[in-house]
Amino acid sequence: MNSVKNKTNAYTPTECKKFILPVRDVIELIGGKWKLPIIITLSFKIHRFKELERQIEGITPRMLSKELKDLEINGLVNRDVFNTMPVTVQYSLTDYGKSLDKVIETMRDWGLTHRNKIMNE
Template identity: 60%
Template sequence: MEDRVIAENTEVSKNHALGGCSKTLGECTKSILPVRDALEVLSGKWKLPIIISLMFGNKRFSQIAKEVPGITDKMLSKELRDLEANELVKRSVYNTIPVVVEYSLTEYGFSLQNVIAVLRDWGAAHRKRIMGAE
């Protein structure tokens, strides 16, 4: 068991996908912070489905609500505000009668496309592995 303990400055596997985890446990700890930051921004049941909905184009509130089954208006409003605060979603108000409010992904929001594609592929493989379903 003692052999498995990793001290502060001991070598860690060089095959880690995270570049910062190649030398010391301290570097691994530093690599955890940005992952935690990303999860904080994207965590929860609704944020990724909202982002995915907006990847298919600009939408009004009611359109997003229809595309994200089960979300309440209150929760959708909260999640859109959070995504806007994190500069992933832009809220545009058009001075028409009636006033039109439209949501779109920012360029920064679109930077999540590859991350979401990898999560989608991993999720499909995991589902198949665990449940034997596609």
């Protein structure tokens, strides 16, 4: 992909939309307050619902359930139900969900740089 840096006049509005639409799709998919924390938590290990709830400070059970369902519908999270007494449910990232690792790492690195820049000004 070509960099858009210093080439703002070189692109037509149609070409510009080709850059914007995929980024908007990503923001729609992982945006919001809770989806990235869920994805990041699951990137370390498989969790049961209560474990996720404890790991992600401030999330309500209702919101966690809603966000997990949305992430599952979009193919980022697996929900595995085991026939035990009581029933055991575990959540993990799919391979597709794991493909976000580099994106999240880049966001983290940029966030650290930005935080240092703002704090040191």
